[in-house]
Amino acid sequence: MSETVVEVSNLNKVFKDFWGRPKAKAVNGLNFEIKKGQVFGLLGPNGSGKSTTIKMLLGLLFPSVGKVKIFGEKPSNLDVKKRIGYLPEETTLYRYLNPEEILDFYASLFKIPKADRKKRVDQLIEMVGLTHARKRPVGEFSKGMARRIGLAQALINDPDLIILDEPTSGLDPVGCREVKDLIRLLAKRGKTVILSSHLLADVEDIVDNVVVMYGGHVRSSGRLESLLQETDKHTLTFETKDDELLAKIRKFVTKELGDDVDLEHPKRSLEDMFLQVITEAKEDSITTSGADYSGKVAAYLQEDGEHANSDVLDKLTQAEVMEEVPVQEEPAEVKKEILQEVMQDEAVAEEETEEVIEAKKEEQKEEINDKLSNLL
Numbered sequence: 001m002s003e004t005v006v007e008v009s010n011l012n013k014v015f016k017d018f019w020g021r022p023k024a025k026a027v028n029g030l031n032f033e034i035k036k037g038q039v040f041g042l043l044g045p046n047g048s049g050k051s052t053t054i055k056m057l058l059g060l061l062f063p064s065v066g067k068v069k070i071f072g073e074k075p076s077n078l079d080v081k082k083r084i085g086y087l088p089e090e091t092t093l094y095r096y097l098n099p100e101e102i103l104d105f106y107a108s109l110f111k112i113p114k115a116d117r118k119k120r121v122d123q124l125i126e127m128v129g130l131t132h133a134r135k136r137p138v139g140e141f142s143k144g145m146a147r148r149i150g151l152a153q154a155l156i157n158d159p160d161l162i163i164l165d166e167p168t169s170g171l172d173p174v175g176c177r178e179v180k181d182l183i184r185l186l187a188k189r190g191k192t193v194i195l196s197s198h199l200l201a202d203v204e205d206i207v208d209n210v211v212v213m214y215g216g217h218v219r220s221s222g223r224l225e226s227l228l229q230e231t232d233k234h235t236l237t238f239e240t241k242d243d244e245l246l247a248k249i250r251k252f253v254t255k256e257l258g259d260d261v262d263l264e265h266p267k268r269s270l271e272d273m274f275l276q277v278i279t280e281a282k283e284d285s286i287t288t289s290g291a292d293y294s295g296k297v298a299a300y301l302q303e304d305g306e307h308a309n310s311d312v313l314d315k316l317t318q319a320e321v322m323e324e325v326p327v328q329e330e331p332a333e334v335k336k337e338i339l340q341e342v343m344q345d346e347a348v349a350e351e352e353t354e355e356v357i358e359a360k361k362e363e364q365k366e367e368i369n370d371k372l373s374n375l376l
């Protein structure tokens with residue numbers, strides 16, 4: 001019997017106004033359990049209570065009524081917090097820092113030794129497909145690229161429980177597929193993943209169990225496979241170009257079942273078609289200045305004996321690694337131009353230099369430190 005990682009019983013959250021009057025009943029009588037190695041989907045339309053539930057799981061909000069247990073403890077327990085990785089709905093990044101600096105900084109907050117830090121940062125950057133953008137300030141990143149850094153940041157502490165709020169938001173179909181594959185691989189390594197989404201098609205093929213929320217209530221829950229099965233219908237798929245045979249089959253089926261029979265070619269999904277187009281572009285060596293993905297899980301993300309799938313790991317170790325694109329040092333004049341552009345963006349005075357940028361980076365790091373010490 002596998003370990004219970006999350007236990008939620010009769011969870012309620014009522015937001016109150018200044019005078020203590022109920023303003024919104026965000027979560028209403030929620031119950032669920034998540035076992036180790038599961039990918040659990042918290043689904044529902046906008047405003048159904050997903051983010052509020054996640055905040056209670058993280059100990060950022062207190063329940064009005066009910067209980068949350070993570071690894072058998074309260075979410076406020078510091079040892080529990082250390083085992084959680086969290087990707088918030090909005091990725092807030094410090095625009096002057098580059099991916100290496102951001103990840104190194106978060107690794108230092110978790111007191112990861114310097115030598116390990118560099119290794120983890122390198123592996124994570126490769127894993128989220130940003131090797132060629134590792135020296136670029138994240139202020140220049142597209143939404144999807146920023147999301148990838150957010151995901152890397154959530155994994156820096158090698159968490160046992162990974163909570164992802166709308167992980168695929170802002171990602172193109174390729175990025176979306178990559179993140180989904182990554183989530184499945186992490187689960188195979190014994191990580192437990194909770195993800196929230198209102199983009200159902202984006203999570204359909206990766207979640208094991210779901211709760212579907214509406215107005216704070218659970219409307220449906222259970223194993224996704226059984227929830228999606230239409231047990232009173234059947235599909236028969238076979239290959240043939242023989243029109244005569246098809247006509248015979250149709251005649252037979254119609255005779256048995258009446259006119260209510262659909263006969264058509266199976267369609268592949270738009271996602272499959274899109275991915276094929278991109279794969280072909282890659283095979284033709286067409287490069288991109290956006291995000292690119294190695295297909296490898298960062299090696300430090302520990303493998304777990306019980307859940308490790310040697311097949312997957314074998315495939316991973318044999319996976320073709322994209323060649324690293326060397327980062328081109330810009331000539332001094334171009335560097336100055338770029339700096340000036342960034343400064344204009346931020347309404348920074350013209351005479352500001354690289355030292356000023358460095359000072360801003362330090363300021364941003366201090367700001368994060370302050371916010372974190374307020375939280376802890």
Ligand SMILES: Nc1ncnc2c1ncn2[C@@H]1O[C@H](COP(=O)(O)OP(=O)(O)OP(=O)(O)O)[C@@H](O)[C@H]1O
Binds near residue numbers: 048049
């Ligand atoms: N701090 C707050 N104060 C008052 N009401 C809030 C607060 N946070 C959330 N709510 C309300 O709680 C309800 C659930 O919100 P929540 O953010 O949990 O939904 P959600 O399912 O995450 O939505 P989305 O998909 O849009 O992110 C909404 O009616 C929202 O207005």
